Amino acid sequence: MRNDNPQVAEASSTLSAKMRRGDLFAEKCPSRDVLKHVTSRWGVLVLVALLGGTHRFSDLRRKTAGVSERMLAQTLKWLEGDGFVARKAYPVVPPHVEYSLTPLGREVGLKVEALADWIEGNLPQIMAAQIPPES
Amino acid sequence: MRNDNPQVAEASSTLSAKMRRGDLFAEKCPSRDVLKHVTSRWGVLVLVALLGGTHRFSDLRRKTAGVSERMLAQTLKWLEGDGFVARKAYPVVPPHVEYSLTPLGREVGLKVEALADWIEGNLPQIMAAQIPPES
DNA sequence: GTAAGTACGCACATAAAGGTAAGTACCCAT
């Protein structure tokens, strides 16, 4: 068994086997961790970038202006750990690793992209509506 | 003028007036701050909760299991600052404040809700695909 | 030769996020 958490709604008689869905409003629901990874500072960007196709580590690094190698690696591990990203390493001399989205990853990616797109497209209105930050 | 940032793509001759859209992949684009607020730990939950209608501060606090008053207040300020949340305070003796979404807020809220829903609905598959976290 | 690129892991350091506890000013139920 992979996982088993009471915060995940289940309908079957056994607590373990069949949970139906998570509940983000529940304090310890594991869905909160998934959300955290997906909405992490670089998680969003990585998912959107990978929707555009397979990328190598340094391609992602260059595309995502501002990420440090450390955080990119960390973010990719989170996403890989959640089953959203697939990592394929070639045993060649100068390292060569390719990252791509899994079917599940493509699904979240689309949701995330929709949000990202909305923000990018509405930035003008948002900035117009913003009240200048105090500090 | 409210805002004026070179990272926001613009088409007009003047640098200031007409930007078209933000670019999350650009290092200093203000869209990243908006994204940060919206995807902050409690930001997502607050937006989703408010999609369900106006809420008072303590209603939100109770609904969002685990938030501290401090962070809820902070999150609401961020969202209010971005023009997504409207705050209405009644000058009554025991404080009474109501929070609701602005039209803009309702739009992002829907995007965020779509993501949240997807995660909640697919938690079972995600957990099945997860590789057990090391640390 | 020499520098740069590749995909990280590791140790160190800081900033930011988030939590805890206490205070405010006043009303209402017990």
Add this chain to the structure above:
DNA sequence: ATGGGTACTTACCTTTATGTGCGTACTTAC
């Protein structure tokens, strides 16, 4: 009169995220 609820703020402290710099083991370009 005593305690709880309301909406926060402020001070203080811990945790987490994220950044910086170094090392690696070679290869290719200059």
